[in-house]
Amino acid sequence: MISSNSRRTMRAGARLLAMTATALLGATMAHASGGYEPEDLFFATNRPDQPVREFVERPAGYYTSYLVPYQVLWYWRLHGQAFSVDAVRAFTDLLEKLPREDNSMEELDDAWTEWRQAHDAATAKLDPQSARDKAALAPPSQQPPKWNADSLQASPNCFYSDAFRNATKTLAQRMTRVAGDKAAAPYVLHWLKAQDAVFDTCNQQSGTVPELPQHAPAWLKADQAYQLAAQRFYADDLDEADTAFTTIAEDKASTWRDLAAYMRLRVLARQNPGEAPSDNKNEKDSPEALKRQAELTKQVDAIALPLLKNPRLRALHPSVHRLAEALRIRYLLPATRMQRLADGLKTMGPPDAAAAKLLLLNHEFRACGFIYDCSYVGPAQTSDLVQWLSTVRGFNGPGSSAEPDGKWRETLSWSRYQRTHDLAWLMAAASLLPVAAASDDKREAELQAALAAVPEDHPARFAATQLRAQRLFAQGRYK
Numbered sequence: 001m002i003s004s005n006s007r008r009t010m011r012a013g014a015r016l017l018a019m020t021a022t023a024l025l026g027a028t029m030a031h032a033s034g035g036y037e038p039e040d041l042f043f044a045t046n047r048p049d050q051p052v053r054e055f056v057e058r059p060a061g062y063y064t065s066y067l068v069p070y071q072v073l074w075y076w077r078l079h080g081q082a083f084s085v086d087a088v089r090a091f092t093d094l095l096e097k098l099p100r101e102d103n104s105m106e107e108l109d110d111a112w113t114e115w116r117q118a119h120d121a122a123t124a125k126l127d128p129q130s131a132r133d134k135a136a137l138a139p140p141s142q143q144p145p146k147w148n149a150d151s152l153q154a155s156p157n158c159f160y161s162d163a164f165r166n167a168t169k170t171l172a173q174r175m176t177r178v179a180g181d182k183a184a185a186p187y188v189l190h191w192l193k194a195q196d197a198v199f200d201t202c203n204q205q206s207g208t209v210p211e212l213p214q215h216a217p218a219w220l221k222a223d224q225a226y227q228l229a230a231q232r233f234y235a236d237d238l239d240e241a242d243t244a245f246t247t248i249a250e251d252k253a254s255t256w257r258d259l260a261a262y263m264r265l266r267v268l269a270r271q272n273p274g275e276a277p278s279d280n281k282n283e284k285d286s287p288e289a290l291k292r293q294a295e296l297t298k299q300v301d302a303i304a305l306p307l308l309k310n311p312r313l314r315a316l317h318p319s320v321h322r323l324a325e326a327l328r329i330r331y332l333l334p335a336t337r338m339q340r341l342a343d344g345l346k347t348m349g350p351p352d353a354a355a356a357k358l359l360l361l362n363h364e365f366r367a368c369g370f371i372y373d374c375s376y377v378g379p380a381q382t383s384d385l386v387q388w389l390s391t392v393r394g395f396n397g398p399g400s401s402a403e404p405d406g407k408w409r410e411t412l413s414w415s416r417y418q419r420t421h422d423l424a425w426l427m428a429a430a431s432l433l434p435v436a437a438a439s440d441d442k443r444e445a446e447l448q449a450a451l452a453a454v455p456e457d458h459p460a461r462f463a464a465t466q467l468r469a470q471r472l473f474a475q476g477r478y479k
Helices: 004-014 052-057 068-078 085-097 106-126 161-180 182-202 218-234 238-249 257-271 287-308 311-327 334-344 351-367 384-393 408-420 423-432 442-452 461-474
Strands: none
Touching: 052 068, 052 085, 068 085, 068 351, 068 384, 068 423, 085 351, 106 161, 106 182, 161 182, 161 218, 182 218, 218 238, 218 257, 238 257, 257 287, 257 311, 287 311, 311 351, 334 351, 334 384, 384 408, 384 423, 408 423, 423 442, 423 461, 442 461
16 A cells, blocks of 8 residues: 555655746845845745655755745755755755745734734733724734835834734733732833834834833843844844944843844844845956955855854754854855855754855746846856756746757766766766667667666755656556
8 A cells, every 4th residue: 555655655756757947936035134144036936745844854856946045955965965954954954944836924913913812812811901902903914014115125024923922922922920920011011012102113103202201120130132223133133233233232131132142143144134136147256246255245245154152042043044154145246146045055063054055046047037047057157066956947047048049958968977877967868869769779778777776865866756757658668
């Protein structure tokens, strides 16, 4: 009897020859609040039938239309790259968080709804005489973002689910004080009103954080210092926000010091949204851009490296890597960004850093043709990884083909395999080359023999067997 997992794996293998490249799905989305953490601007449903974790541990194969991270993981597997427990965790998290066209802002609305429910319940206990809610409050998905035309991102970015989740968690912790000491109720109510003012910063009529009451306890003073810093951040008063977060990060008595240190990286990202997309045909980065990037990278390292050494911030390390890797290529031309990302992905390296680079590489390929002219993508690139991705995905520069009949992918994949006998190029050739009708065709015989020779214990064995079976079937020779 075939298990459900086996059925999914067989479906994935059986569809390996569905090689029509899909058009880019050009839908933009608001980025997470707090510094433009890299998040793919494009939605896609081109994913394996396999569960994400199963694909990471033992992928059945790939489509040419898969999102780039799936293809790179497959490329690594084909080159014998083993995945540690941390790598499986990092890549599973990455693939599960890639945007889908059907999720819209549901997650954000859910976090906002949880916050409003907790807020209203707390208000009812702390101040029963007050109105429980403001009139006509709308969830974030129904609030029009303010778009930054240069960066193609929403600004000032209050649409951030973690902000609502953190506020809900903090409110629950503060309410435990009231349960143990009713005298704490006025201070918790003050905190709640201050948090309302923080979240109101992005509204047309921003709120004002109330003054601390007399004899405020130390915990409330620390909380309000962080709330004021966050308000400056949401108001795009970034210099003041950085100063405030720096002060909190240096305060060893503050429970917010670690998160404040992390927020400095988000402030830095906000201060450096990048250049506007352009049709600049320059093949080299200007000296000014390189200097600006070098200065930014130095700032990134000064903030990010200590964060990554802080065990108390372990849960935020993936986010630190995503922000840091994006900032390290912020002012470079697309071609340079692509090359640096590919160079950094020759081998896996630290899993969270690799996951961050995969997300960025996915964006570069998806932006090709939508924002940029794609002149930096194609088989002429020096990176084998970029060559392979360009070939299986069908990118060959700005709207051109190496051959008039458009068969350059078939020719290149086969020539690369013959020259290197690399398994990744074998799988590309087996997926792209048309099946020769003649049973004695030498190329077809060599290709099928190579597929049959994939070791039994190799992750590519199943896909190789499926491809060979499909080619035999097309020849009428399948038994």
